[in-house]
Amino acid sequence: MHARGSGAHGVFKLEKSLEKYTKAGFLNEVGKETPVFVRFSTVAGFRGSTDLARDVRGFAVKFYTDEGNYDLVANNMPVFFIQDAIKFPDLVHAVKPEPDNEIPQASSAHDTFWDFISLMPESMHMIMWLMSDRAIPRSYRMMEGFGVHSFKFINSEGDVHFVKFHFKPKLGVHSVAWDEATKISGKDPDFHRRDLWEAIENGAFPEWEFGVQLIPEDQEHDFDFDLLDPTKIVPEELVPVEIIGTLTLNRNPDNFFAETEQVAFHPGHLVPGIDFTNDPLLQGRLFSYTDTQLSRLGSPNFHEIPINRSINTVHNNQRDGHMRQQIAKGKVSYEPNSIGGGCPFQAMMKEGGFVSQEERVEGHKVRARSKSFVDHYSQAKLFFNSQSEPEKIHLQKALIFELSKVTIPAIRERLVGQLNFIDKNLAAAVAKKVGVDVVELSQPNASIPADADPKKLQSPETEPSVEMSGALSMKNTIKNTIKSRIIGFIMDDGVNADHVDSLKSKLENEGAMVQVIGGSMAAVKADNGSTYIPKHSLLSTSSVCFDALYICSGKESAKNLMSQDNKAGTLHFVNEAYKHCKAIYFGNETEEIYKASKINLRKHEDSGVVQASEENSDELFMQAVANHRVWELEQERNNPA
Secondary structure, three states: OOOOEEEEEEEEEEOOOOOOOOOOHHHOOOOOEEEEEEEEEEOOOOOOOOOOOOOOEEEEEEEEEOOEEEEEEEEOOOOOOOOOHHHHHHHHHHHOOEOOOOEOOOOOOOHHHHHHHHOOHHHHHHHHHHOOHHHOEOOHHHOOEEOOOOEEEEOOOOOEEEEEEEEEEOOOOOEOOHHHHHHHHHHOOOHHHHHHHHHHHOOOOOEEEEEEEEEEHHHOOOOOOOOOOOOOOOOOOOOOOEEEEEEEEEEOOOOHHHHHHOOOOOOOOOOOOEEOOOOHHHHHHHHHHHHHHHHHHOOOOHHHOHHHOOOOOOOOOOOOOOOOOOOOOOOOOOOOOOOOOOOOOOOOHHHOOOOOOOOOOOOOOOOOOOHHHOOOOHHHHHHHHHOOHHHHHHHHHHHHHHHHOOOOHHHHHHHHHHHHOOOHHHHHHHHHHHOOOOOOOOOOOOOOOOOOOHHHOOOOOOOOOOOOOHHHOHHHHOOOOOOOOEEEEEEOOOEOHHHHHHHHHHHHHOOOEEEEEEOOOOOEEEOOOOEEOOOEEOOOOOHHHOOEEEEOOOHHHHHHHOOOOOHHHHHHHHHHHHHOOOEEEEOOOOHHHHHHOHHHHOOOOOOOEEEOOOOOHHHHHHHHHHOOOOHHHHHHHOOOO
């Protein structure tokens, strides 16, 4: 899992002290900067698969704190498919390529995955996220990160708070269209990896606000869901996210394999002041991640690989072992001892050592799931209800695409039955397109404790306690910025240098990145005798690789772009960008291109299309770029999600 990834170095700067809640040193001193390494990844694909697969994204952060390394092994979705860690191998086996023919690669659109999901109602909340646009992010820099589980903060007095971790991108949360994702996979399967690398090299350092949701220990049971259920979120309307600092990535790795490939994360790598909860999935991960790193890196001393080393040297009684790198001096390797003056000895709590929360534990040791884990649909409803209309349409089309790849009608029928518990209109629309009827399922029989009282089970018709959550729609995350957006300037000989240079300067001053697209890779000669060197040609790239397009001013340039050699490529660029609801700016004297495009057929005002003849056209274009897309108009353009 997570074989396909990319990473970068950076720093976390604390802006609000949490000393009241945790004794973790890196969260106590305002202004303190902690080095980090972050690895992003897809989950299901092999190392050579595409970045643009519909998939969960890993968002793993290694904090190199003064007290040792703290690993926050997060995802870009706040929930997970399963509640019981013992089902993890089954989930992985189901989503991976089918074992008889090793097909399909990096895709959940096949029989075995949906067979598993259709029998696991606890997965339906996660399926809403996976079928949403969150699963095809525009960039690693434009996706959220979530710790998924509830963890514990413990302060110096021993007081306990439950905590949920959030990373919120300062650029907003943005996606690509599914049609774009499939095309980007062909044009540039390294799209996300390249985007992250180039942004950092260009000084457009990715930034996230790091926030927490804090819940006092004595309020654990105040919700209509279980805080320890990894298939549930804590809606921000109930517990707001408190922003405490900024995560910034500012340096690319020197060697991909030595750093990005060999970095090893583990949810059990904690520091004093942060502790586990009894979330059963988290407890399972504490076992599985050690096994994973032993398998990946081949040695119990994987923590001594340079990228995994802590800032301060670890002094303990461990010696020898496969691939040991630290050279421990002296003859003592045990405690207690008198030969070495008692050192090294285990640090106790009063000396800054890690100690888990002291708590009373009682009950029966049984192989069963808590009855409080039985509600599988209310938060799936909450997520779907909270989406904007375009997001709902995209989610519906994603389900249709995925289930259309399922060859067994009974599986499609079961899954539609699960959708019927979430939204009847959604279920009916999907059923119609995948060729099955909406069959009313009986009370779900998977994942329910054997001793559960049927009279006390929450009905599939249970309504969410919060009906809508603004934080769940990407539409509400849009920031008024064009920082690091990639703008394609399409030009040819005779381009108007004055307008090109003026607009380029305005865009770059706001943090955007301009890339020249020529009719060929030959230098473009401007009307004033200067030249522009193309980074791309019309044939070497595609509109799907850009956030917006500028059809550069200049009558001669427009004429050359509409020549026999370039016309098809020029119009394809423009029409495809328009289809995907992107901002397009037609410069002076480019009417020939505008009239030949599909945009000329529009019968409405479109804020994403700007012409130089409009007042304040440069500013209108920059605002259109900042808005990301005009998703509301895509149905009029017959655009596939």
